Amino acid sequence: MKxxxxxxxxxxxxxxREGLNQLNALVAAEERFKVRFAPxxxxxxxxxxIIGTEPKSTREEADxxxxxxxxxxxxxxxxxxxxxxxxxxxxxxxxxxxxxVAEEIGSSGSREERYSGAIAKAGELxxxxxxxxxxxxxxxxxxxxxxxxxxxxxxxxxxxxxIAEEGIPVQTFAPKFTGRFNKGVDYVGDxxxxxxxxxxxxxALRWAVKELSLPDTLKLSxxxxxxxxxxxxxxxxxxxxxxxxxxxxxxxxxxxxxIVGLAASGGDSLALAKRIYACALERREELSAxxxxxxxxxxxxxxxxxEVETWNAERFARTLRHDEGDxxxxxxxxxxxxxxxxxxxxxGGKFTDALERNSAAIGAEIRANICDRHIARLFGAx
Ligand SMILES: [Zn+2]
Numbered sequence: 617m618k619x620x621x622x623x624x625x626x627x628x629x630x631x632x633r634e635g636l637n638q639l640n641a642l643v644a645a646e647e648r649f650k651v652r653f654a655p656x657x658x659x660x661x662x663x664x665x666i667i668g669t670e671p672k673s674t675r676e677e678a679d680x681x682x683x684x685x686x687x688x689x690x691x692x693x694x695x696x697x698x699x700x701x702x703x704x705x706x707x708x709x710x711x712x713x714x715x716x717v718a719e720e721i722g723s724s725g726s727r728e729e730r731y732s733g734a735i736a737k738a739g740e741l742x743x744x745x746x747x748x749x750x751x752x753x754x755x756x757x758x759x760x761x762x763x764x765x766x767x768x769x770x771x772x773x774x775x776x777x778x779i780a781e782e783g784i785p786v787q788t789f790a791p792k793f794t795g796r797f798n799k800g801v802d803y804v805g806d807x808x809x810x811x812x813x814x815x816x817x818x819x820a821l822r823w824a825v826k827e828l829s830l831p832d833t834l835k836l837s838x839x840x841x842x843x844x845x846x847x848x849x850x851x852x853x854x855x856x857x858x859x860x861x862x863x864x865x866x867x868x869x870x871x872x873x874x875i876v877g878l879a880a881s882g883g884d885s886l887a888l889a890k891r892i893y894a895c896a897l898e899r900r901e902e903l904s905a906x907x908x909x910x911x912x913x914x915x916x917x918x919x920x921x922x923e924v925e926t927w928n929a930e931r932f933a934r935t936l937r938h939d940e941g942d943x944x945x946x947x948x949x950x951x952x953x954x955x956x957x958x959x960x961x962x963x964g965g966k967f968t969d970a971l972e973r974n975s976a977a978i979g980a981e982i983r984a985n986i987c988d989r990h991i992a993r994l995f996g997a998x
Pocket of ligand 1: 697759761762
């Protein structure tokens with residue numbers, strides 16, 4: 617088992633261009649808060665398939681970023697949301713595996729009927745990876761976040777009991793939390809209820825470490841962690857109360873920081889950002905469809921392409937940047953852009969060249985996003 621440190625942060629980006637900028641943001645956070653978040657580059661099978669990339673490219677991005685930064689801490693590559701059907705292409709390149717058994721969870725019946733089969737599948741998948749790698753030199757996460765119903769603390773105790781029986785050295789567990797985790801915007805739900813559940817989940821994990829001899833590094837993993845600003849101070853408080861760590865997954869919204877950085881740079885880059893928006897507006901049905909359950913776009917709040925054409929760099933950047941205190945910020949605009957990375961992928965080199973040319977401006981946005989808007993809130997500093 618490769619041990620996970622107390623704090624770890626899932627990064628990664630659609631086009632594999634921001635590894636160094638993201639690593640620099642975590643280093644900036646370490647300097648500011650004296651807490652090291654181990655970088656974990658994650659990219660799901662679904663995302664690789666949509667963009668047309670291979671897991672090898674994530675490993676290369678991570679290694680290159682670490683080399684260029686002269687970073688000496690531990691880092692990981694996460695095969696995110698994998699199943700037996702698609703794990704093989706990740707095995708040589710990853711040292712963190714997120715076993716996704718959400719599909720196998722039964723929708724009714726007793727706890728055993730709902731969860732036992734899913735955990736048996738996780739055991740099968742874990743042993744397959746050990747055999748293929750010739751050892752257990754990796755970290756294991758089990759994820760159940762992509763389901764409709766949140767698991768109760770009693771469910772989690774049962775699930776962890778089954779995980780221990782299967783002999784899986786789980787170090788991060790991603791439950792489905794109460795409330796809505798929409799893409800690219802803040803958490804929507806009952807914060808007091810979230811706080812109670814989060815604390816009870818942590819207590820269930822502590823119980824499992826003690827009573828079931830699961831690894832003492834076991835911690836919660838929060839998926840779709842990007843932009844859920846209001847839960848960060850809550851999580852930070854509880855983690856401190858129980859002296860616990862956490863794994864936070866973000867990644868998808870790095871692409872939005874790329875667009876903010878391009879827009880803020882003006883000139884051709886702003887024109888490119890405007891073109892992507894115009895296409896996104898035209899193709900909004902097609903682009904939104906795969907994300908129907910995790911976005912909430914108010915069509916009436918979307919500006920026309922003609923209007924956006926008249927915007928200057930500042931106007932575009934402020935409309936997109938997630939700053940709730942800014943009257944120009946438009947969450948519908950932001951969510952539509954979030955699902956529109958396919959358009960940039962279709963642009964190919966034209967888009968990625970612009971990313972390279974404007975890497976410094978994009979890096980400033982990524983740093984402000986990861987360090988000042990996310991990690992700072994966990995430590996009550998924002
Ligand atoms: Zn997830």
